[in-house]
Amino acid sequence: MAPLVRRTWAPRGRAPELVQSGGHREKVSVAAALWLSPRRDRLGLYSKALVNGYFDNWHMASFLEAMIHDLDGRFVVVWDGGPMHKGDPIRDLMGHFADRLDLERLPPYAPMLNPVEPLWSWLKWGRLNNLGPEDAHELDVRAIAELTKVSSDQAFLRNLFHASDLPLPRALLS
DSSP states (O other): OOOOOOOOOOOTTOOOOOOOOOSSOOOEEEEEEEEEOTTSSOEEEEEEEEETOOOOHHHHHHHHHHHHHHSOSOEEEEEOOOGGGOSHHHHHHHHHTTTTEEEEEOOTTOGGGOTTHHHHHIIIIIISTTOOOSSHHHHHHHHHHHHHHHTTOHHHHHHHHHHSSSOOOGGGTO
């Protein structure tokens, strides 16, 4: 909950005060997926947040299931081999949605291939810096608002692909 302090445009000698609460551990965990339309002509961003929780394999299965219900078509999910992406809840989801869902793993230790990784840097260092929220709910509202703003911004989402080493689908190059 402590703000990530960056430079400000304050007059010299009058640094702004960032008020923060302390003495307790609150947090917001966010999961996001960059999706490509079935016609491969449009990108989108799907995200969910948990206040004072973390995305384990049960929450990731729930995230994927919500995405499957909210979006049309077949899904190929490309993700890392983290523990939240393995286990019985994920296997059960695969069995239930086998006709619409395929899971592919990125190579180990290859965050540079994940186009969602630059999103976290942008959010933390660019949009939420110098923010001292009063509680986790305020941080949650702000993080979701920032992600919602860019969820259909085609130029921004293409740049996430460009910032990663994962090749951009040819249909999006034009």
